[in-house]
Amino acid sequence: MDGKPRLLDQVREQIRLKHYSIRTEHVYCEWIKRYIRFHDYRHPVEMGGPEVEAFLSDLAVRRDVSAYTQNQALAALLFLYKQVFKHDLPWLGEVIRAKKPARLPVVLSQQEVQQVLAHLSGEVGLVARLLYGAGMRLMEGLRLRVKDVDRPASDRLSRWSKAKGSHCGFAYRPGTKAQITAS
Structure with missing residues (x-):
């Protein structure tokens, strides 16, 4: 070489x-x-x-x-x-370009989102609430670590590019506290 x-x-x-x-x-x-x-x-x-x-x-x-x-x-x-x-x-x-389909994205109403979130529990429910509440991307939510939650502020995520400084007021709700304690 x-x-x-x-x-x-x-x-x-x-x-x-x-x-x-x-x-x-x-x-x-x-x-x-x-x-x-x-x-x-x-x-x-x-x-x-x-x-x-x-x-x-x-x-x-x-x-x-x-x-x-x-x-x-x-x-x-x-x-x-x-x-x-x-x-x-x-x-x-x-270059022959692939055709983009002409379709509108499906957007759920807040009520529909709440109904979906109500049916989710455990880690899946926690990740879904984080994704929705903090506006995180899927891989950001899946890679989130306990130390990424800003404990003193108790409702801020501390290290994400798109959600940097994002509030997620549910971060220390009882279910979330239990999930963090279990980890």
Whole structure:
């Protein structure tokens, strides 16, 4: 070896320098590996616009992926070329895009949410109340630790990016206290 870091190590280094989440790191590395396999293990530095377009179009046409999935793959490849290789990508006009479904999201009323929460108990109920009450994302709620609850304020979460400083006035209700004590 010539001492130069391997491609995925370079990708991981750039992702960590930009403080992206560990999930983003894993997903981007997986998409880059799929891109390389799709082109018979050619190194991405040897490829360019036509190869990226072929890969993304194949995802939409042959593999019939969702628009979200194709955009995720695109983001990974954009990161690879812009951040790791320092190449600009002005050539993405010919990519066949996956179609986004035209649908409205389902939004529950407060009464409906209360009915759902009333049927949940234990850890599942606690996580659901945290997600709803503090506006947390799913993985934030699942990774929440006891020490992340700001005890002196008794109703604040102390370390979450989207919910940073979020109030969750139920944090020390009896059920929550019992759950924390049990852990």
